Amino acid sequence: MKILLVIELIALTAAAAWKHDWFALAAGVLIPAAALVRVLLAWKKERRTAIIDAAVVLESFLLLWQLTTSNRALLDPVLFPTPENVLRLFFRELKDMLHGMLSSLYLLGVAYFLSLATAIPGGLVVGSSPRLRNAAEPFSKVLSAIPPIVYIPYAIALLPSFKAASIFVIWSGAFWPVFVSTIAGVVNIPETLLDSARMLHLGKRTFILRILLPGAMPSILTGASLGLVFSFLLLTAAELIGATEGLGWYVKNFSDFADYARVVVGIIFIGIVITAVSAAFKRIEKRILRYKEAVQ
Amino acid sequence: MIQCHDVSIAFQGKTVLDRIDLDIPDGAFLCLLGQSGCGKSTFLRLLAGLLKADSGSIAIDGREVDGPEKACSVVFQDYSLFPWMTTGDNLMLALKAACPDKSKAELRNLAESYLELVGLGGAFHQYPSALSGGMRQRAAIARAISVPCRVLLMDEPFGALDPVNRAMLQDLVRTLHADSGGQRTVVFVTHDVDEALYLGTRIAVFGSSPGRLLALEDNSASRGLPREKLFSDEATLALQRKIMAVYRADMEKKLNDKNFFLAGNGI
Numbered sequence: 099m100k101i102l103l104v105i106e107l108i109a110l111t112a113a114a115a116w117k118h119d120w121f122a123l124a125a126g127v128l129i130p131a132a133a134l135v136r137v138l139l140a141w142k143k144e145r146r147t148a149i150i151d152a153a154v155v156l157e158s159f160l161l162l163w164q165l166t167t168s169n170r171a172l173l174d175p176v177l178f179p180t181p182e183n184v185l186r187l188f189f190r191e192l193k194d195m196l197h198g199m200l201s202s203l204y205l206l207g208v209a210y211f212l213s214l215a216t217a218i219p220g221g222l223v224v225g226s227s228p229r230l231r232n233a234a235e236p237f238s239k240v241l242s243a244i245p246p247i248v249y250i251p252y253a254i255a256l257l258p259s260f261k262a263a264s265i266f267v268i269w270s271g272a273f274w275p276v277f278v279s280t281i282a283g284v285v286n287i288p289e290t291l292l293d294s295a296r297m298l299h300l301g302k303r304t305f306i307l308r309i310l311l312p313g314a315m316p317s318i319l320t321g322a323s324l325g326l327v328f329s330f331l332l333l334t335a336a337e338l339i340g341a342t343e344g345l346g347w348y349v350k351n352f353s354d355f356a357d358y359a360r361v362v363v364g365i366i367f368i369g370i371v372i373t374a375v376s377a378a379f380k381r382i383e384k385r386i387l388r389y390k391e392a393v394q
Numbered sequence: 395m396i397q398c399h400d401v402s403i404a405f406q407g408k409t410v411l412d413r414i415d416l417d418i419p420d421g422a423f424l425c426l427l428g429q430s431g432c433g434k435s436t437f438l439r440l441l442a443g444l445l446k447a448d449s450g451s452i453a454i455d456g457r458e459v460d461g462p463e464k465a466c467s468v469v470f471q472d473y474s475l476f477p478w479m480t481t482g483d484n485l486m487l488a489l490k491a492a493c494p495d496k497s498k499a500e501l502r503n504l505a506e507s508y509l510e511l512v513g514l515g516g517a518f519h520q521y522p523s524a525l526s527g528g529m530r531q532r533a534a535i536a537r538a539i540s541v542p543c544r545v546l547l548m549d550e551p552f553g554a555l556d557p558v559n560r561a562m563l564q565d566l567v568r569t570l571h572a573d574s575g576g577q578r579t580v581v582f583v584t585h586d587v588d589e590a591l592y593l594g595t596r597i598a599v600f601g602s603s604p605g606r607l608l609a610l611e612d613n614s615a616s617r618g619l620p621r622e623k624l625f626s627d628e629a630t631l632a633l634q635r636k637i638m639a640v641y642r643a644d645m646e647k648k649l650n651d652k653n654f655f656l657a658g659n660g661i
Contacts, residue, residue, distance in 0.1 A: 294470065297444070299464060308479075389479075389523060
């Protein structure tokens with residue numbers, strides 16, 4: 099693997115020097131350099147291997163992209179812009195995209211928070227009563243399988259603003275995975291643990307907040323990370339409703355104008371934002387579940 | 395005083411406990427002895443009010459048990475402590491529910507003193523996952539005795555421990571019971587005859603399928619003996635032989651019961 103990386107590095111650097119190709123220079127020098135720094139900083143062997151593997155995959159993809167689009171233009175240049183063009187555009191468009199990101203993250207943040215705030219309490223209540231659980235199961239099965247975009251006309255007709263309709267669409271996508279996993283989390287708390295809690299004669303509030311919620315938390319977090327993915331998927335759909343900025347809007351807008359270089363730029367930027375958001379989520383998850391990792 | 399009269403319970407048509415009559419006087423240390431599947435754990439859950447008997451009555455100090463019983467606290471073999479809370483928080487949660495008027499600082503002091511009592515002074519801020527099995531059971535015992543309750547129910551609490559930890563915890567429980575000066579009744583489920591002889595002032599032997607009370611023995615004479623003298627004491631050895639005979643007869647009955655193995659029950 100290391101040898102592959104070195105070969106790619108040499109190939110790309112050579113190409114860059116030959117053609118004054120700034121993209122290749124960046125890909126050939128910057129990514130391996132960044133990978134090298136991270137490898138040197140990483141303590142664990144598995145972590146180092148993982149970084150090198152990821153760098154090799156990324157480099158291979160970039161090399162493929164470069165080869166298929168640059169020299170003989172194997173692919174239609176309108177649909178498949180060269181990496182160099184994309185890189186240049188990326189920095190030119192950065193300011194607009196950062197602006198769009200704020201708008202998107204606001205929409206996403208509000209909708210995601212609302213879905214957690216409704217699905218977790220709802221799931222705790224439904225999960226702790228067998229009767230409610232049986233009653234809710236068929237509905238949650240059907241409703242969770244319906245893509246929320248079908249609600250868009252109703253959302254626009256019934257809700258006061260386009261923004262509220264957008265939030266509703268994202269909310270209804272993120273709600274179900276969190277709701278279902280909260281119920282599963284409550285059901286899977288060991289019976290003995292619940293018996294222990296019953297014998298302490300806790301108040302109802304304390305029982306829910308200090309036993310049911312943390313007991314179901316590992317499962318809730320699994321659902322919440324799935325909900326986060328769903329809400330990103332629905333962001334584009336939500337931003338079709340009367341939005342004039344945002345990451346999903348950006349991609350959709352330039353796709354309508356057949357400006358595919360900007361579409362690719364937008365996709366890469368969305369990828370970076372998702373990576374950052376899920377890294378933050380992982381950190382929070384690790385912090386909440388820290389009680390599990392204590393070693394003997 | 396715990397009074398059980400004619401208590402029966404069945405699960406899915408199978409009788410688990412059949413007409414149990416048993417009185418437990420105040421301050422007794424009763425060991426419930428029996429093979430797995432004899433319903434001794436079920437009986438403990440009935441005493442705790444976690445299960446409801448199909449027929450018969452259970453009363454503690456003349457009051458019928460109905461729902462999780464305030465006079466009892468329980469230590470299970472596993473999952474007694476909440477893994478998402480530190481040991482200290484586990485105790486403070488129980489104490490807060492038992493004494494809602496106490497301030498946070500008072501609860502904290504109480505929790506610390508009970509942890510010290512079981513030799514876990516330094517474990518206040520540690521999560522259960524960072525403790526060994528023996529330490530976890532100590533913390534569970536500390537939580538169970540920290541709340542003011544007269545009856546301590548223990549369901550095979552040392553079943554998963556190695557022999558040394560087991561002996562240490564047996565000593566701890568015996569000392570705690572002796573120090574309570576007859577104020578605390580303990581009901582202790584085990585399948586280990588020697589453990590019952592070392593700990594119990596009384597030993598109730600349960601037979602299996604369906605669960606019946608086969609024998610109720612007084613062990614208060616042996617109970618005072620130190621561990622190293624216990625099994626050279628003639629009276630204790632006689633009781634051990636007597637209990638083993640009952641135990642073995644029950645086991646042979648079970649082995650001869652072809653349906654038992656064909657159905658896969660109890661294994």
